[in-house]
Amino acid sequence: MSRSSKSDEDLVIAKAVPIEEIPVIDFTPFREGGMVGRLKVATAIADACREIGFFYLSGHGVPEEKLKKVFEQSAEFFHQPLATRAEVAATPERYRGWIPMPHSEPMSRSSRLFEQYRIQAEFGGDGPLQGDDRLFYAPNRWPAQLPEFQAACSEYYDAMLALSRDLLRAFALGLGLPEERFDGYFDKPLCQLSLLYYIPLPDDVEVEVSNTVSHTDEGPLTILAQDNIGGLEVKRRDGSWISAPPIPGAYTINVGDMMMWWSNGRYLSNYHRVRNKSKRERFSIPFFLNPDKQAEVRPLPEFVAIDGKANYEGAVVGDHLKRFYTTLEKDPRELDR
Numbered sequence: 001m002s003r004s005s006k007s008d009e010d011l012v013i014a015k016a017v018p019i020e021e022i023p024v025i026d027f028t029p030f031r032e033g034g035m036v037g038r039l040k041v042a043t044a045i046a047d048a049c050r051e052i053g054f055f056y057l058s059g060h061g062v063p064e065e066k067l068k069k070v071f072e073q074s075a076e077f078f079h080q081p082l083a084t085r086a087e088v089a090a091t092p093e094r095y096r097g098w099i100p101m102p103h104s105e106p107m108s109r110s111s112r113l114f115e116q117y118r119i120q121a122e123f124g125g126d127g128p129l130q131g132d133d134r135l136f137y138a139p140n141r142w143p144a145q146l147p148e149f150q151a152a153c154s155e156y157y158d159a160m161l162a163l164s165r166d167l168l169r170a171f172a173l174g175l176g177l178p179e180e181r182f183d184g185y186f187d188k189p190l191c192q193l194s195l196l197y198y199i200p201l202p203d204d205v206e207v208e209v210s211n212t213v214s215h216t217d218e219g220p221l222t223i224l225a226q227d228n229i230g231g232l233e234v235k236r237r238d239g240s241w242i243s244a245p246p247i248p249g250a251y252t253i254n255v256g257d258m259m260m261w262w263s264n265g266r267y268l269s270n271y272h273r274v275r276n277k278s279k280r281e282r283f284s285i286p287f288f289l290n291p292d293k294q295a296e297v298r299p300l301p302e303f304v305a306i307d308g309k310a311n312y313e314g315a316v317v318g319d320h321l322k323r324f325y326t327t328l329e330k331d332p333r334e335l336d337r
C-alpha cells in the first residue's frame with residue numbers, strides 16, 4: 001500500500017456533507033457504565049471503524065483545562081521568533097522537537113505546508129542509549145523560553161495515553177475480542193504527541209495542493225484535537241472527500257494501519273488530508289498511539305482462522321516506525337509503506 005494516494009479523486013474539492021457521516025459517539029457509558037453500556041459504545045465505535053475509519057468522541061473525560069493549556073503553549077511556541085524555534089529543532093539522530101516547514105516553491109501536491117513539534121515518551125533508564133534505542137528513547141527537547149510548555153505537554157500526553165488504553169478496549173470489544181486483547185502490546189509504548197501549526201493556503205492555490213498530503217496514520221489509532229478552524233478532510237468509500245470539521249468538546253478519532261492489520265481489514269485505516277482554506281493559522285494536536293518497539297503487529301490468528309488468510313504482512317513496530325522517525329526533508333506522511 002502506498003502512503004500517498006495518487007488517484008484523480010484527490011483533485012476533487014471536499015463536499016460539505018451532513019456531520020452524521022462521521023458519527024459522534026458519547027464515551028460516558030463506556031467509562032462509567034456496566035457491560036451493556038460498554039457493549040453499546042463498542043458497537044457504535046466498531047460500526048464507524050468498519051465504515052469510514054473515523055468518529056468523534058464526546059464524553060471522553062479529559063479535562064478541558066488540560067487541552068486548553070496545551071493549545072495555549074502550542075500557540076506561544078509557534079509565535080516565537082525563528083531563532084527560538086530553531087534552538088529546539090529535531091535532528092535525524094534525535095527526532096524530537098521542532099520540524100520546520102520546508103520551502104516549496106511553487107506549491108505542488110507534495111508540498112508540506114505546516115510546522116510541527118514532536119514529543120514522545122521518556123522512559124529514563126540507566127546509562128547511554130545504544131543503536132535504535134537512541135531513536136526511540138532519547139529525551140525530549142523543551143523550549144527554555146516557555147516555562148509551562150513541558151508540564152502542559154507531559155500532562156496532556158499522559159491523559160491521551162490513558163484514554164487510548166480505554167479506546168483499545170472498546171476497539172477490541174467491537175471486534176468481538178476480549179477487552180484486554182491488545183493490552184500486552186503496550187508496556188513501553190512509542191506514542192507520539194505532535195503540535196501542528198498550519199499556514200493558510202493562498203487564495204489562488206491549485207486544488208491539488210494540501211497542507212498535508214493524503215495519507216493514512218501508521219499506528220493503531222490517533223486521537224486528534226482540532227482548534228475551531230477546520231480543514232481536515234476524509235475519503236469516503238466512493239472516493240469523494242468529505243470535511244471532518246471540529247466539534248467543540250469532542251475528539252476526532254481515526255483507525256490507523258496497525259489496527260487495520262490486527263483486524264485483518266475489518267477496521268479501515270482511511271485516507272485523510274488537511275486543506276486550511278480559512279485564511280487564518282490553524283492549530284491541531286494529534287496523539288499517535290503506537291505499541292512497544294519489539295511488538296509484532298500482524299493480523300490476529302482469530303481473524304486469519306475465519307478469513308482463511310492474512311490480508312497484511314504486518315511488521316515489528318520498531319522496524320516499521322524507524323522509517324518515519326528520521327525524515328526531516330520529506331513529510332513522513334508521504335512515505336510509501
Ligand SMILES: O=C(O)CCC(=O)C(=O)O
Nearest residue numbers: 196217226232274284286
Ligand atoms: O491536523 C489534522 O487535522 C490532521 C493531522 C494528521 O492527519 C496527521 O498529523 O497525521
Ligand SMILES: [Fe+2]
Nearest residue numbers: 215216217272
Ligand atoms: Fe493523519
